[in-house]
Amino acid sequence: MNESGAHSGSAVNDPGANQGGDVTGLAEDIVIAGAGPVGAVCALALRQGGLDPLLLEARPENAPLNDRRTLALSYGSRLLLERLGVWSQITQATPITRIHISHKGGLGRALLNAQEEKLPALGYVLRYGELAQALMNALRDTGVRMRFGVQVKNTNTGRQAAELELNGESRDCLRTRLAVIADGGRGETAAPAKWSHDYAQVAVVAEVKTELPHHNLAYERFTPNGPIALLPKDDGYALVWVNAPGEAARITQLDDATFLAELHTAFGGRQGRFLSVATRGQFPLKLDYRGSEAGAHVVRIGNAAQTLHPVAGQGFNLGLRDAWELAQSCLETAPESLGSSAQLARFAASRRRDALPGMGFTDFLVRTFSTSNPVLHHLRGLGLMALQALPPARHFIARRMLFGKNG
Ligand SMILES: Cc1cc2nc3c(=O)[nH]c(=O)nc-3n(C[C@H](O)[C@H](O)[C@H](O)COP(=O)(O)OP(=O)(O)OC[C@H]3O[C@@H](n4cnc5c(N)ncnc54)[C@H](O)[C@@H]3O)c2cc1C
Incomplete structure (x- = not known):
């Protein structure tokens, strides 16, 4: 295994600068930029398989992991976290046993x-912060090398290695056979998307309590303004209420009583009255597909590779599968071939087979279900009736949602 730590040197802006057979200044085999859930899962799977990745994270080491974002984890993702020994550390995941559409x-x-x-559950609802903390503990227990407060500013590709320009506490560069970008797609390394669509929709998120207990039932209700999802979480629901941007801004500002009354009008009375609302927030929704290919010796995974509308709960689970599959690919590759074009082309092709159908399905749902067109409205109803009447169709959709291309 290579020596740990950074190789100091100036940034290489010429993509050809690393070309040639000499790899003697190579400091690392695998460097992962971003210790969000996707980067963390990749690092953990690599380490448990016997490799020694270096994980770089922009936020400071002791920054609190109190992100209250709600994640919908599929059953397939639970299996993956079980294999990594992380699932047993998560104490507050609420199972989803049924989804009403x-x-x-x-x-x-x-x-x-x-x-x-x-299956015992279709999926689970949990806090981003809890998953991040469980992963962080597992990374420490497994001895994954991590550097906090280090931001990857730029990635330069070359024939033998990639070079990462860092700008954190230690202003330096790192050379590596494989650079894994897992920065959530918001970092400075973000590339233009190959496929992009702005839905002109914003998700209003909140935690709500309802008159009736949830009994682990999730709802996905389509309205002309956008879908409303209620995901069972603890003793209430996590709400994702999609609207046009102006409407979402208005809703977010409403006093509690008016918010709950308008939610009741939009969602209906299946759970009785809405009793309370807390922790309101909002985030814009768009589709961005960059794919995993990022040049020689560089690969993107998770939200850095694709950002999806949350309607089918696919994005995060797709990202975890990216991380797992990349780790397996590295474990099957000889050390000197890590990051080779052959390895990355195989990985990219396999991820396309998983990501593109999931993205197409999500995009189809958003476009055909968020419209007041009377013909589409009628077809939607027929589609839902057919889905209910045809168990094989339900089975197909459920398996794709839970396990992606392996479903
Ligand atoms: C409000 C909200 C609600 C959501 N709800 C759901 C949901 O219900 N279900 C679902 O499936 N998905 C949901 N998502 C999407 C989900 O959060 C993402 O799919 C998931 O977080 C992606 O994980 P990631 O590790 O790729 O990126 P992130 O979680 O964004 O992590 C990226 C990490 O990289 C670090 N970083 C960034 N830039 C750099 C850099 N240059 N160098 C080093 N480190 C860097 C960041 O500090 C961060 O730790 C939601 C997203 C949002 C914003």
């Missing part, structure tokens, strides 16, 4: 059921 103002509904899939 309907659309406002029309007939037709469908119910996905874990029992039908012979």
Whole structure:
């Protein structure tokens, strides 16, 4: 294994600068930029498989992990976290055993059921902060090398290695056979998207309590303004209420009583009255597909590779599968071939087979279910009725949502 720590030197802006057979200044085999859940899962799987990645994270080491963002984890992602020994450390995950899908103002509904899939749950709802903390503990226990307060500013590719320009506490550069960009897509290394669509929608998120207990039932209700998702979380629901940007801004500012009354009008009375609302926030929704290819010796995973609309709960789970599959690919590759174009082309092709159908499905749902077009409204109802009447169709959709291309 190579020596740990950074190789000092000036930034190489010429992509050809690393070309040639000499790899003697190489400091690392694998460097991962971003210790969010995706980067952390990749580092953990690599370390547990016997490799020695270096994980770089922009935030300071002791920054509190109190991100209250809600994540919907599929059953397939649970299996992955189990294999890494992380799942048992998560104490506050609420199972989703059924998903009720309907659309406002029309007939037709469908119910996905874990029992039908012979699984204990279709998925789980948990806090980003809790998952991040469990992963951080596992990284420390497994001895993954981490450097905090280090921001990757730029990535230069070359025939033998990639060079990462860092700008943190130690202003330096690192050469590595494989640079893994897992910065959530918001970092300075973000490349232009190959496929992009701004839905002109904003998700209003909050935690709400309802009159009736949730019994682990999630709702996905389509309205002409956008979908409303209620995900069972602890003794209440995590709400994702999608609207046009102006409407979302208005809703976010409403006093609690008016917010709950308007939510009742939009969602209906299936859970009785809405009793309380807390921790409101909002985030804009768009589709961005960059893919994993980022040049020689550099690869993107997680939200750095793709950002999806949350309607089908696919984005995060896709990111975890990116991380797992990249780690398996590295473990099957000879050390001297890490980051080679052959390895990265195989990985990219495999990830495309998983990501593109999931993205197409999500995009289809958003476009056909967020419209008041009367013909589409009618077809939507028929589609939901057909889904309910045809168990094989339900089974197909459930398996794709839970396990991606392996479903
Ligand atoms: C409000 C909100 C709600 C969401 N709800 C859901 C949901 O219900 N279900 C779902 O499946 N998905 C949801 N998502 C999406 C989900 O959060 C992402 O899919 C997931 O966080 C992606 O993980 P990641 O590790 O790729 O990126 P991130 O979680 O963004 O982590 C990236 C990490 O990289 C670090 N970093 C950034 N730039 C650099 C750099 N230059 N150098 C070094 N480190 C860097 C960051 O500090 C961070 O720790 C939601 C997203 C948002 C914003």
